[in-house]
Amino acid sequence: MIAVHRLGVARISSASANLRRNHTWSQCFDAIQSRNPTYNALISVQSRSALEQSAAASDKRYQQGKPLSPLDGTPVVVKDNFCTTALPTTCASNMLKDFTSPYDARVVQLLTDAGAIMMGKSNMDEFGMGSANIYSEFGPVFNPLDGPKQPTLDNHRVAGGSSGGSAAAVALGMCKIALGSDTGGSVRLPASYCGVVGFKPSYGRCSRNGLVAYANSLDTVGILSQTVDDAQTAYDVIAQYDENDPTSMPVPLREAVDGQDRALAEKWSSDDLSELVVGIPAEYYVDPLSLEVKEAWRRGIQCLKERGASIVSVSLPHTRFALPAYYIIALAEASSNLARFDGIRYGHRSGDKNSADDLLYADTRSEGFGPEVQRRILLGTHVLTAGTYEKHFLPAQQTRRLIQRDFDDVFLSPNPLYSSKEAAAESMGTKAHVLLTPCGISSAPTIEESRHSSRPVDAFVNDVMTVPASLAGLPAIAIPFAKSSDSGYPIGLQLLSQYGHDRSLLRIARVLSECK
Numbered sequence: 001m002i003a004v005h006r007l008g009v010a011r012i013s014s015a016s017a018n019l020r021r022n023h024t025w026s027q028c029f030d031a032i033q034s035r036n037p038t039y040n041a042l043i044s045v046q047s048r049s050a051l052e053q054s055a056a057a058s059d060k061r062y063q064q065g066k067p068l069s070p071l072d073g074t075p076v077v078v079k080d081n082f083c084t085t086a087l088p089t090t091c092a093s094n095m096l097k098d099f100t101s102p103y104d105a106r107v108v109q110l111l112t113d114a115g116a117i118m119m120g121k122s123n124m125d126e127f128g129m130g131s132a133n134i135y136s137e138f139g140p141v142f143n144p145l146d147g148p149k150q151p152t153l154d155n156h157r158v159a160g161g162s163s164g165g166s167a168a169a170v171a172l173g174m175c176k177i178a179l180g181s182d183t184g185g186s187v188r189l190p191a192s193y194c195g196v197v198g199f200k201p202s203y204g205r206c207s208r209n210g211l212v213a214y215a216n217s218l219d220t221v222g223i224l225s226q227t228v229d230d231a232q233t234a235y236d237v238i239a240q241y242d243e244n245d246p247t248s249m250p251v252p253l254r255e256a257v258d259g260q261d262r263a264l265a266e267k268w269s270s271d272d273l274s275e276l277v278v279g280i281p282a283e284y285y286v287d288p289l290s291l292e293v294k295e296a297w298r299r300g301i302q303c304l305k306e307r308g309a310s311i312v313s314v315s316l317p318h319t320r321f322a323l324p325a326y327y328i329i330a331l332a333e334a335s336s337n338l339a340r341f342d343g344i345r346y347g348h349r350s351g352d353k354n355s356a357d358d359l360l361y362a363d364t365r366s367e368g369f370g371p372e373v374q375r376r377i378l379l380g381t382h383v384l385t386a387g388t389y390e391k392h393f394l395p396a397q398q399t400r401r402l403i404q405r406d407f408d409d410v411f412l413s414p415n416p417l418y419s420s421k422e423a424a425a426e427s428m429g430t431k432a433h434v435l436l437t438p439c440g441i442s443s444a445p446t447i448e449e450s451r452h453s454s455r456p457v458d459a460f461v462n463d464v465m466t467v468p469a470s471l472a473g474l475p476a477i478a479i480p481f482a483k484s485s486d487s488g489y490p491i492g493l494q495l496l497s498q499y500g501h502d503r504s505l506l507r508i509a510r511v512l513s514e515c516k
Contacts, residue, residue, distance in 0.1 A: 025055045025117050028075040031173040032119065039142045041159075041168040043080050044087045045120035054117045061115065070233045072115030077175040079166050080121040081128055082108050083210040087118075091212050092136040093126045095347040095368030105210025106245065107179060107221050107238040114237045119175050122165030126370045127338065128181055128214040131189055131462040132450040133164025135372040143444050144171035144194055145489055154448035157489060160190030160440075166224045167194040177234045180222040183214050184326050185466025187222030188478035192492025193444035195480040197513070199223045199231045201502050203473030204249035206235075207242035215333035216247070218326075218470050228479070228510040235502065249500075257416050257500035264413075264433070264504035271511050274308035279410055279432030283319035288461060290442040293491055296482035297438050300493045303515040304436065312430050316406040319468055321399045326467040327460060328383055328396035335380030341368060404472040410435070411498040434508050438465050439492035443484040465494060475502045477509045 029051060036042050058073035067073075078084060081091045083101035090096045104112065111118070125135040133141040141164040143157035159168045163180030167190035170178050180187040182200040191198025199222060206221035213219060221238065225231045242248045249257075268276055280301060285294075305311050343349035343364030350363035369377065383393050408415045412431045440462065469476040478492040495512065497505040 025051050025073075025075045025119065028119055028174050028176075035172050035174065038148050039144060039146070039159075039168055039172060040123055040139050041141055041144075041165045041172060041174060042077065042120040043090060043092065043123050043138050043165070046086065046118060050086070051117060051119070058115050058117065067115065069114035069237055071111065071177070071237055074116050074177060075119050075175045076111055076116045076234075077119050077122050077166055077169045077178040078108055078111075079124055079163055079178070079180045081124060081181055081212040081214075082121075082179060083212070084108055084118070084121065087121050089121070089212070090137070091127045092124045092138055093368065093370065093373070094137050095341050097137065097348065099347070101210070103210065106207035106240075106242050108210065110238045110240060111179075111234075116177075119169075122163070122169050122178060122180075124165055125162035125186075126373050127212070127334070128162040128183055128186060128219075129334070129373050129376050130161040131185070131460070132158040132445070132447070133161035133190070134158060134447055134451055135161070135370055137370065140447060141165050141168050143489065144168045145444075154446060154451070156447050157444040157487075158193065158447055158450050160193035160444065162186040163198075163222065163224065164190045164194070167191050167196055167198065170194070170196045170224050170226060176225065177230055178224040180224055181211055181214070182220045182222040182470065183218045183330060184470045185463045187224060188439055188466050188476060188492070188494060189462065191224055191478040192439035192480070192490065192494075195483075195490030195492075197225050197228055197231050197480065197509075198478040198492075199225075199235065199506070200469070200476045201235060201239060202249070202475045202500050204247050205239045205475075205500075205502060207238075207240065207245040207248055209242050209245040213333075213337040215330040216337065217333060218330055220470070228477070228506055228513050231477070232503070232506045235506070239502070253416060253500075260413065260416070261501045261503050264501060265507045268504075268507055268511070271514070272308050273304060273508070273511060276304075276309040276434070276508065277412065277432040278304050278309045278311050279314035279430070279435045280311060281314055281316045281319065281410075281435055281437060283316050284437045284465060286441070286464060288441040288464070289438060292482070292484050292486070293438045293440070293442060296491045296493060297436070300436055300481055300512065304512065307511060307515065312432055314410040314430050314432055314435070316403070316410065316468070318399060318402040318406050322403055322468040322471055323460065323464055325396040325399040325403070326463070326471055327379075328392050329400065329471075331376045331380030332383045332393055333380070335377050335384060338369075338373070338377055341365065343368070400471045403468055407468075407472045407474060407496075407498075413498045413501065415499050417499060433497065434505060435496040437494045437496070439478045439494040440465055443487060443489040443491050469496050472499070474499055475505050477505060479509055479513045481512070
């Protein structure tokens with residue numbers, strides 16, 4: 001059994017005391033009871049008696065001077081596509097409406113071993129497929145900045161997807177920290193829309209064991225919190241090697257990368273960012289970008305510059321192909337992953353007694369999956385058919401490698417996944433330690449704008465700022481930075497760094513979050 005990462009006792013006591021003081025489980029439970037009926041952030045909630053038992057055990061450990069970790073006693077929420085034994089795991093789908101897992105996801109177990117108190121499971125787009133959290137069997141999640149009563153349902157703003165329930169739960173005080181999953185921006189976009197921090201670690205840093213798969217090569221465990229420090233605290237607990245996850249970063253690579261990462265983080269241990277080089281990718285300046293987002297981006301650049309950072313323009317020439325490449329790869333993998341839900345092995349089974357045996361599979365999937373999931377399965381299946389596979393899927397994978405190489409060309413640190421010979425072959429153009437970009441093209445749109453587009457695929461453009469980092473497996477973090485002057489809704493900025501440099505990215509993000 002891999003031990004939970006622990007820090008010094010002094011830091012454990014002070015950090016945990018701060019988390020517990022600001023958000024006791026009872027305050028969070030009261031927030032759930034009063035606000036969840038309005039905002040629909042959580043699908044299921046732990047009983048008060050179970051929460052009282054967990055809190056009492058945590059209090060006893062503190063009295064004995066033996067807290068388990070900085071998270072001991074901290075209220076957390078888990079997205080409903082992480083397997084849990086205490087509460088159902090539905091993926092917000094009729095396909096899994098009554099399913100309770102026989103085991104906990106690895107990251108959930110690490111949180112439990114660290115003493116965290118799970119308040120409940122958060123609402124989400126069905127099987128993680130959406131950018132607005134409107135495709136849920138349990139109804140949409142409303143933006144936490146909405147008033148209790150909007151004029152009409154469609155005038156509510158979205159919370160972002162697919163981890164909108166987790167982001168809203170943090171923003172509404174239902175928890176201190178929440179787990180989400182990020183396949184193409186599903187943690188970062190909701191964080192931007194809800195005004196919280198959303199951190200996607202490097203692919204492989206945190207175990208995916210027990211996370212219901214959407215797209216295996218892209219799915220990443222993410223963290224949502226009020227502050228960067230809280231995200232760091234949770235990351236320190238869950239970023240562990242897992243031998244049961246074949247995509248987990250191997251221990252030798254993890255240790256080698258950690259040494260480089262710590263050195264960079266210590267280089268900017270204060271708010272003085274002298275010698276830090278921040279790259280601004282020209283390709284992220286796209287037509288759909290709102291004027292308010294552009295202004296927030298400029299302010300973020302100026303903020304880092306005032307703290308001593310050097311600002312340079314960089315080029316990521318294949319970024320324009322990221323969105324189509326991402327949706328080809330993600331939907332193909334989703335089609336393969338969700339094939340297991342056939343009414344026989346997993347999930348809902350059609351109860352239509354008039355269905356012939358050969359129609360059971362079709363009836364089950366038509367009843368179990370919602371329209372957006374069905375749409376994506378059909379598109380993914382088409383991509384994998386003979387002829388289309390060679391014309392679309394293989395070129396998308398090649399494009400993915402070009403996008404990753406673009407990032408390698410602009411980062412000062414070489415990608416640890418490749419040999420020194422490959423790293424030496426990188427271009428000699430302008431390079432940077434981190435990149436600063438917008439997180440979304442606008443503040444949160446209304447449900448009407450998200451739901452009633454002339455074409456369903458138009459909603460895919462909301463991911464244009466986040467999918468490149470996902471394709472490359474890079475760490476990325478969304479920081480709440482500004483608010484719309486028209487609507488008052490949050491606008492987030494995004495920082496990205498080289499693969500494996502998660503803690504140094506968090507260090508720079510902390511400075512950015514403090515200079516709004």
